[in-house]
Amino acid sequence: MKKKIIFSGIQPTGLLTIGNYIGALSQWEKLQKKYFCIYCIADLHALTIYQKKNILNNNILDVLSICLASGIDPKKSIIFIQSHVSQHTQLNWILNCFANFGVIKRMTQFKEKIYLNQNINVGLFSYPILMAADILLYQTYKVPVGKDQVQHIELVKDIARRFNNIYKKKIFTIPKKKLHENYGSCIMSLLSPFKKMSKSDNNKNNIITLFDNDFTIRKKIKHAITDSDNPPNIKFDLKNKPGISNLLIILSNITQISIKELEYNFQNKNYYDLKEFVINNLCLFLNKLRKKFFFYRKNEILLRKIMLNGAQKAEKYAKITLKKVYNIIGLNM
Numbered sequence: 384m385k386k387k388i389i390f391s392g393i394q395p396t397g398l399l400t401i402g403n404y405i406g407a408l409s410q411w412e413k414l415q416k417k418y419f420c421i422y423c424i425a426d427l428h429a430l431t432i433y434q435k436k437n438i439l440n441n442n443i444l445d446v447l448s449i450c451l452a453s454g455i456d457p458k459k460s461i462i463f464i465q466s467h468v469s470q471h472t473q474l475n476w477i478l479n480c481f482a483n484f485g486v487i488k489r490m491t492q493f494k495e496k497i498y499l500n501q502n503i504n505v506g507l508f509s510y511p512i513l514m515a516a517d518i519l520l521y522q523t524y525k526v527p528v529g530k531d532q533v534q535h536i537e538l539v540k541d542i543a544r545r546f547n548n549i550y551k552k553k554i555f556t557i558p559k560k561k562l563h564e565n566y567g568s569c570i571m572s573l574l575s576p577f578k579k580m581s582k583s584d585n586n587k588n589n590i591i592t593l594f595d596n597d598f599t600i601r602k603k604i605k606h607a608i609t610d611s612d613n614p615p616n617i618k619f620d621l622k623n624k625p626g627i628s629n630l631l632i633i634l635s636n637i638t639q640i641s642i643k644e645l646e647y648n649f650q651n652k653n654y655y656d657l658k659e660f661v662i663n664n665l666c667l668f669l670n671k672l673r674k675k676f677f678f679y680r681k682n683e684i685l686l687r688k689i690m691l692n693g694a695q696k697a698e699k700y701a702k703i704t705l706k707k708v709y710n711i712i713g714l715n716m
């Protein structure tokens with residue numbers, strides 16, 4: 384049987400955190416077993432914020448290397464750079480004309496961004512329509528995303544349905560969202576565990592980046608907020624024990640030991656023991672990941688080959704959908 388299609392994207396902006404790894408990359412890696420996966424480095428989306436040329440250039444290669452280091456296999460899956468497949472921007476324009484202004488204006492992420500941003504450009508507004516083009520070009524069955532992207536996926540479904548209805552033909556597959564497993568989208572800030580861990584956080588003690596060294600990891604985890612339960616109680620409880628739960632989620636995702644089993648192992652232990660275990664495992668894990676990262680990152684010739692090959696494979700699929708769209712609209716392609 385033909386495998387169903389998974390599509391997802393990641394923006395090449397800044398230092399990735401352990402949250403990005405657990406929330407996206409580790410999940411992407413696992414999905415390769417069951418699905419045909421298409422992963423895109425969304426460099427065009429990154430342009431909604433002003434980017435310096437060299438930094439953007441490096442970030443794209445960094446993120447590609449991290450994807451490969453995380454086990455995304457270009458032989459099994461397609462990994463490519465969004466701007467290298469021109470069908471994305473072509474379909475984007477067409478979908479602009481099928482997306483409702485009022486609906487897009489109400490996207491919560493857009494409202495947050497215009498509130499925070501000085502550079503309020505139209506790209507920021509039409510961002511989810513480019514996402515729609517990304518997803519719909521590949522007749523995607525499921526899109527793995529974090530909670531923050533759920534509203535965008537609902538919009539993509541709306542656009543696809545509207546298009547299919549107008550032309551009375553199933554041109555686009557209606558995609559489904561796939562939320563991350565094992566609390567993957569719930570990696571919280573270390574010092575304020577009710578707030579999501581975010582690579583743009585000004586206080587770097589809130590985040591563990593994939594490039595923090597052993598010393599920094601130790602310092603940050605030592606400072607991470609727990610609670611003052613007496614006696615100490617290592618239990619998973621997102622509402623009442625967010626700090627401890629956050630450490631358990633991180634630990635479970637990097638060791639593949641279930642949260643239940645971790646709770647069992649840490650019965651009658653104290654927070655010092657838990658933190659030491661987190662520190663040791665994080666250091667081990669990140670050192671391994673970084674080794675693989677540098678293997679790819681130092682080999683730009685290999686990276687360029689992988690990018691070119693990925694774009695060529697993606698284009699083959701993207702062309703088929705775009706042709707159908709052009710034809711049914713009457714663009715005579």
Ligand code: TRP
Pocket residue numbers: 390391392393394425428513514517518526527528532
């Ligand atoms: N907007 C997504 C993010 O910031 C990245 C992205 C771009 C994406 N295109 C996509 C995610 C298509 C899923 C599907 O996280």
